[in-house]
Amino acid sequence: MxxxxxxxxxxxxxxxxxxxxxxxxxxxxxxxxxxxxxxxxxxxxxxxxxxxxxxxxxxxxxxxxxxxxxxxxxxxxxxxxxxxxxxxxxxxxxxxxxxxxxxxxxxxxxxxxxxxxxxxxxxxxxxxxxxxxxxxxxxxxxxxxxxxxxxxxxxxxxxxxxxxxxxxxxxxxxxxxxxxxxxxxxxxxxxxxxxxxxxxxxxPESPLWLTQHGRTAEAAAVVRTHLGDGVLPPPVETTTIKRRGIRVLFTPKFRRRTAVGALFYVCQVIPFFALGTFSPQVMESLGVTSKLGAGAAYNTFLLIGAVLGLLFIDRLSRRTFLIGTFFLGAALLAALVAFADTSPVVAVVIFALFALVLAAAVNLEYVYPPELFPTDLRASGVGIAVAASRIGSAASTFLLPIIVAQYSVNVALIACVIVLAIGGLICWAWAPETGTEALGEVAEEVQKESDEHTHH
The missing domain is CATH 1.20.1250.20 (MFS general substrate transporter like domains)
Incomplete structure (x- = not known):
């Protein structure tokens, strides 16, 4: 009993x-x-x-x-x-x-x-x-x-x-x-x-959003219907009852999180698109002359890396995953530039590892930005991060072919090493840990960070 x-x-x-x-x-x-x-x-x-x-x-x-x-x-x-x-x-x-x-x-x-x-x-x-x-x-x-x-x-x-x-x-x-x-x-x-x-x-609508907008009965109904009577509806985020606009994300209280959300995303998509653009050239230098083969290899690494990222995303802290993949990716890409001519086997292994690390890191583009912002500003914050990433992807698509034509593939890849290193440094300096935070407590965490920053 x-x-x-x-x-x-x-x-x-x-x-x-x-x-x-x-x-x-x-x-x-x-x-x-x-x-x-x-x-x-x-x-x-x-x-x-x-x-x-x-x-x-x-x-x-x-x-x-x-x-x-x-x-x-x-x-x-x-x-x-x-x-x-x-x-x-x-x-x-x-x-x-x-x-x-x-x-x-x-x-x-x-x-x-x-x-x-x-x-x-x-x-x-x-x-x-x-x-x-x-x-x-x-x-x-x-x-x-x-x-x-x-x-x-x-x-x-x-x-x-x-x-x-x-x-x-x-x-x-x-x-x-x-x-x-x-x-x-x-x-x-x-x-x-x-x-x-x-x-x-x-x-149904998000119970967090419903609660934040005073529709607590609807939020409770969604929770009861889909999660059962034993689950409490989310509490009101008391520090964010007043309705705020997107401009708040650029105030001293939020601008560090806004910057991290946008800049880490940009620093990931630039080498990601570069890898996609130059995978045939890289593969050709490794002895794979077929564009079909190069594309198949790149896509294989892309998919395997995404699955690996899913397996590791909750086993590591968000900061460890962010900083680690940036610096590991930079090191592998630098090694690819340095050792590509020494042995085709070594070059293929390094290229595969780099592609896997970068594809695994892409998981953070889906997980991290929504965790950075409170409910009343979450969609706006994610919108800024996504928009910034499109600037990065468009810039890399436009500039990298020009760099390759005037200089070489290696110069373009070295530029990507620098971008990855910058991303790692930004996250090391500014990125908060969000993996253990409740979404309903983000506003309180932001207030705490703001108070500590002001105090220091």
Missing amino acids: PTMTNLAQRIAPVAYEDAPLTKFQIKVTIAGTGGQFSDGFILGIIGIVITASTGALGLTPLWIGLLGAATLAGLFVGAIVTGPIADRIGRRGIFAWDMLIFAVLSAIQFFIESPWQLLVLRLLIGVVLGADYVVSKSLVTEHAPRSFRGRLMSLLAVAWATGYVAAYLVGYLLTQLHGESWRYMLAASAVPALLIFWFRLGV
């Missing part, structure tokens, strides 16, 4: 963020992966589409550059605009319907007749993806239990890598079709978006 102590423990209410993992939270996470998969697919497929459609659409180098950058530009706008809106009106409405809009825009690409039509659609698709980045990261984070938050959010990173790899495979298979196979490549992204749209319709 159970003792009275065991019975009391069994029926004692559990705090919202300490609730056990349920099928509901896994469903929310799977629903959140749709936008990340779609983003990876869209970015992965455009290179193959441009190659296949250059003749049919009469693409000049200028059009190729514009089409390659269009989604990134749209994503920047979508992220920066959606953040404050999602903090004001909630996450659920945007989250539920943006994948349907994405699917419609993707399908319309099949019918384009000129480069400008494709450019407009790619920009709009980027805006939708930027919006989804913000609401998916915020909503999945706010529904996740604290002890599983890192692993659940890392599934979004794995989804992005899977989408990127899927684009490569789908593009390769569709090139076997006769006629304008590039049209089918463009429209293919509508299929997973439609599937995930139906999955999202049943996802």
